[in-house]
Amino acid sequence: MNRRRKIYEGKAKILYEGPEAGTLIQHFKDDATANNAEKKDQFDGKGVLNNRISEYLFTRLSEIGVPTHFIRSMNMREQLIKEVEIIPLEVVVRNIAAGTICKRLGVEEGKPLPRSIIEFYYKNDELGDPLIAEEHITAFGWANPQEIDDIMSLAIRINDYLCGLFTGIGIQVVDFKLEFGRHFQGDIMRIILADEISPDSCRLWDIDTNESLDKDKFRKDEGGLIEAYQEVARRLGILSDNERVITKGPVLVK
């Protein structure tokens, strides 16, 4: 039985009230959705893998000075995080053309972009997360110019770090989505990285074969999603060769 208060349930994660004020528990589900939840399925163990991968990447990023919401691991599927005021933007960083940019701009899939591109989408499921410009963000007050600058410089640092890390393990970072939040400490507010970075929110291609090691396995009905996520975890060194992800329910926080 789960006695904690649920704060929010999204497509792939649940947020529960945390043990101390200003904290939340982020729980990773096995559910997968695509095309704004038109397509749905469940993959046994996906939440465990995403929790581990995201926890690993957030820890590495905080070591290079990127402020994040991650506090500590709680169990296989859950992590303790700082409560933030989420900025309603999906910040997409692209290095290689794939997904919606190909359809929108007629760019050939797999083509390296002339330079990395940062795009903003308005986080709103009813509207299907539309692509927006900085003008919309400031006009509607979703973030101010200083906050947009902070977000852009963090996104560039994160991209540089992830590209280096993944290149070293034979993976190209094609694109990924970030979310940021406002973290308040007394009178001081700062923008920190929130949400997750996992194969659910990234396109990761094997350098030699161009095979997708991410949620495109599901979007394109290719099969082998768990094996792909496990391969990412294994190459990152966070899943040993013989380890199987145990997918029993989470351990309750007392």
Ligand code: UDP
């Ligand atoms: N993405 C995401 N959540 C979304 C939309 C996109 O995590 O709601 C990620 C997606 O996994 C990919 C990148 O952002 O790594 C760019 O996605 P794209 O705009 O091509 O849209 P998609 O093909 O995911 O609909």
